[in-house]
Amino acid sequence: MSISTKTPVEINFELSCPTPLPVRDTILLGHGSGGKLSAELVRDIFLPAFQNPMLARLDDQAVVNVNGQRLAMTTDSFVVKPLFFPGGDIGSLAVHGTVNDLAMGGATPLFLSAAFIIEEGFSVDELRRVVNSLRQAAGEACVYVVTGDTKVVEKGKGDGLFINTTGIGLVPEGVDLSADRARPGDKVILSGSIGDHGIAILAQREGLEFETQIQSDSAALHTLVAAMLGVGSGIRCMRDPTRGGVSSTLNEIAERSRVGIEILESSLPIHEQVRGACELLGLDPLYVANEGKLIAIVAPEAADAVLQAARRHPLGAEAQIIGTVKEENSGLVTMRTPLGTTRVVDMLAGDQLPRIC
Amino acid sequence: MKYLDEYRDHRIARALAAEIVQSTTQPWVLMEICGGQTHTIMRYGIDELLPRGIELVHGPGCPVCVTPLETVDKAIALALQPDVILVSYGDMLRVPGSHSDLFRAKAQGADVRIAYSPMEAVKIARANPDRKVVFLAIGFETTAPANAMAAWQAKREGLSNFSLLVSHVLVPPAIRALMVSQTNRVQGFIAPGHVCTVMGCKEYESLVRDFRVPIVVGGFEPVDILEAVLMLVRQLEAGEARLENQYVRSVSYQGNVSAQEIMAEVFEIADQKWRGIGPIPQSGLRLREEYAAYDADRVFDLGEMTVDEPAECISAQVLQGLKKPTDCPAFGMRCTPENPLGAPMVSTEGACAAYYHYRRHAVAK
Numbered sequence: 277m278s279i280s281t282k283t284p285v286e287i288n289f290e291l292s293c294p295t296p297l298p299v300r301d302t303i304l305l306g307h308g309s310g311g312k313l314s315a316e317l318v319r320d321i322f323l324p325a326f327q328n329p330m331l332a333r334l335d336d337q338a339v340v341n342v343n344g345q346r347l348a349m350t351t352d353s354f355v356v357k358p359l360f361f362p363g364g365d366i367g368s369l370a371v372h373g374t375v376n377d378l379a380m381g382g383a384t385p386l387f388l389s390a391a392f393i394i395e396e397g398f399s400v401d402e403l404r405r406v407v408n409s410l411r412q413a414a415g416e417a418c419v420y421v422v423t424g425d426t427k428v429v430e431k432g433k434g435d436g437l438f439i440n441t442t443g444i445g446l447v448p449e450g451v452d453l454s455a456d457r458a459r460p461g462d463k464v465i466l467s468g469s470i471g472d473h474g475i476a477i478l479a480q481r482e483g484l485e486f487e488t489q490i491q492s493d494s495a496a497l498h499t500l501v502a503a504m505l506g507v508g509s510g511i512r513c514m515r516d517p518t519r520g521g522v523s524s525t526l527n528e529i530a531e532r533s534r535v536g537i538e539i540l541e542s543s544l545p546i547h548e549q550v551r552g553a554c555e556l557l558g559l560d561p562l563y564v565a566n567e568g569k570l571i572a573i574v575a576p577e578a579a580d581a582v583l584q585a586a587r588r589h590p591l592g593a594e595a596q597i598i599g600t601v602k603e604e605n606s607g608l609v610t611m612r613t614p615l616g617t618t619r620v621v622d623m624l625a626g627d628q629l630p631r632i633c
Numbered sequence: 634m635k636y637l638d639e640y641r642d643h644r645i646a647r648a649l650a651a652e653i654v655q656s657t658t659q660p661w662v663l664m665e666i667c668g669g670q671t672h673t674i675m676r677y678g679i680d681e682l683l684p685r686g687i688e689l690v691h692g693p694g695c696p697v698c699v700t701p702l703e704t705v706d707k708a709i710a711l712a713l714q715p716d717v718i719l720v721s722y723g724d725m726l727r728v729p730g731s732h733s734d735l736f737r738a739k740a741q742g743a744d745v746r747i748a749y750s751p752m753e754a755v756k757i758a759r760a761n762p763d764r765k766v767v768f769l770a771i772g773f774e775t776t777a778p779a780n781a782m783a784a785w786q787a788k789r790e791g792l793s794n795f796s797l798l799v800s801h802v803l804v805p806p807a808i809r810a811l812m813v814s815q816t817n818r819v820q821g822f823i824a825p826g827h828v829c830t831v832m833g834c835k836e837y838e839s840l841v842r843d844f845r846v847p848i849v850v851g852g853f854e855p856v857d858i859l860e861a862v863l864m865l866v867r868q869l870e871a872g873e874a875r876l877e878n879q880y881v882r883s884v885s886y887q888g889n890v891s892a893q894e895i896m897a898e899v900f901e902i903a904d905q906k907w908r909g910i911g912p913i914p915q916s917g918l919r920l921r922e923e924y925a926a927y928d929a930d931r932v933f934d935l936g937e938m939t940v941d942e943p944a945e946c947i948s949a950q951v952l953q954g955l956k957k958p959t960d961c962p963a964f965g966m967r968c969t970p971e972n973p974l975g976a977p978m979v980s981t982e983g984a985c986a987a988y989y990h991y992r993r994h995a996v997a998k
Contacts, residue, residue: 617678
């Protein structure tokens with residue numbers, strides 16, 4: 277097949293470009309991706325409606341004062357598909373996600389609620405498996421499920437099973453973690469490899485096979501947090517990089533603290549298979565979800581002790597210092613590439629889309 | 634990771650960059666055709682490593698960017714038909730049509746599904762005999778063999794509910810069009826390695842001969858790009874115009890003959906409109922008459938689409954390498970990945986998205 281034209285033809289290059297689309301009037305999937313669209317919804321719809329100083333902190337959990345006790349409270353809904361995946365399922369995830377949101381505020385998780393939205397026709401056997409898994413995960417995390425709710429929606433009106441969990445915990449004396457506390461000079465600690473959860477889910481969903489199965493990193497992080505907090509007061513902020521990945525979490529911290537964050541590409545722990553899958557699918561591991569990792573912003577003098585404490589814990593064995601907080605480039609996350617050049621690590625606009633070729 | 638880390642090795646990259654500096658005595662304008670290469674250049678900051686005289690301009694090789702607005706509008710119209718399942722590569726979903734995009738159509742209830750391979754669309758058609766499954770078959774020579782395979786397989790199985798909405802573009806006629814254009818500044822091309830993996834280097838020989846322009850078939854990693862630049866600079870400095878292959882680990886002279894055969898069996902060459910550039914004769918593919926029953930354009934009566942493209946964005950000049958994305962007044966202000974004015978801001982292979990995503994000079998947020 278030959279595809280060149282023999283006679284060169286002068287092309288009349290016409291100017292054409294698309295009209296801007298009207299302002300968003302419908303919810304798109306991207307609004308739930310944890311990136312810029314999600315942030316827009318929170319800023320434009322939710323914050324103005326519920327305005328109060330506890331919400332305004334926009335941390336993973338609210339910390340409220342009740343009779344002199346600092347109570348941490350958070351809620352999260354789980355709509356993962358498939359319900360069962362290598363390394364976990366929607367039941368264990370519903371515990372880990374909420375426990376971790378409490379733990380990122382330094383709180384000791386105590387109680388959970390669990391609400392089940394079930395689609396008509398769903399298998400009771402699968403529900404039992406999910407509930408057992410949720411019970412086991414709660415037991416391991418030493419939290420009690422103390423209240424719950426069940427709703428059944430018509431066939432076709434739900435995707436099998438959705439779970440919402442709300443968590444309550446207590447913040448110990450002297451602990452004050454928040455995304456607005458990062459200061460120039462602070463170190464950025466990442467507790468382990470990135471992208472495992474997102475790629476495990478995607479591989480399962482798309483039927484992608486690898487030499488060894490990629491496992492989700494889904495885990496409860498509160499004991500790792502306690503171990504890291506145990507070495508002193510140098511930790512300013514902790515976040516778990518779930519939806520939107522490490523990039524979204526770092527961007528939020530940079531914006532909230534009005535600082536720049538510079539990370540080093542070569543220091544990012546990424547498992548070989550996750551890297552391979554990301555290369556294949558055209559995804560950037562910095563934007564892929566994690567469910568058992570945390571990012572800690574730590575004062576420079578405390579960084580080494582906190583890093584060592586993390587590494588002594590099984591969930592932090594691969595912990596690394598991945599970057600530094602800077603005064604310049606306020607609100608931006610930048611990355612030193614292996615070639616020694618620097619680029620911006622932007623927040624995700626919508627869902628990360630697989631590349632065409 | 635083998636075949637990856639060695640091509641991202643900073644020592645090799647820096648040594649190549651130093652050699653480019655040494656070899657360059659005057660300014661040269663080079664174009665990398667493929668958006669994947671543009672992406673690598675921006676991601677690794679390769680332009681920062683080059684001497685000031687070497688200007689890299691970005692070519693039209695972003696399949697999503699050059700897919701005509703009519704095709705996007707047709708895909709949206711088809712997706713909104715209640716009995717249709719529209720299957721597409723993920724990148725296409727956010728590309729703005731005249732009034733909507735496929736994500737919005739999906740939000741309105743259209744059954745739009747993302748696939749990694751057109752064969753998945755065939756599978757969906759097999760599993761849904763009462764629905765009409767349309768695959769949005771776009772792209773360069775890279776995606777054409779798999780898209781052809783889907784039509785071939787559907788025909789072999791006698792699937793009557795499967796069709797392709799085709800918008801296929803070819804690289805060599807686009808290079809020819811750029812070279813004969815009055816406004817052309819490009820003095821050497823990095824040809825797209827993936828396209829050449831399918832089609833071979835052979836197609837580029839006549840371009841080198843007709844226009845006395847050096848062409849180097851290049852890969853997609855930083856070391857690939859730098860080596861291809863070095864090969865071009867050496868030719869230009871020596872006053873030569875040859876076809877060279879940098880991407881030897883993937884590209885042969887003949888290319889993938891089986892892939893070319895299935896393309897030739899299913900598709901024929903046709904005139905094609907490129908979004909942002911305009912019509913280029915004999916620069917696209919359409920389904921052959923024998924495959925008319927699998928051609929969504931012929932199966933569905935969509936009529937003539939009138940499209941609406943007034944000018945704010947400068948994608949036409951960007952896609953021809955006449956302007957950089959940052960030359961656009963809308964860049965980063967009114968045009969961002971979450972609110973794109975033009976397709977090059979959507980795709981990861983689009984030059985504007987690459988500039989925005991990896992911008993090293995912070996733009997207004």
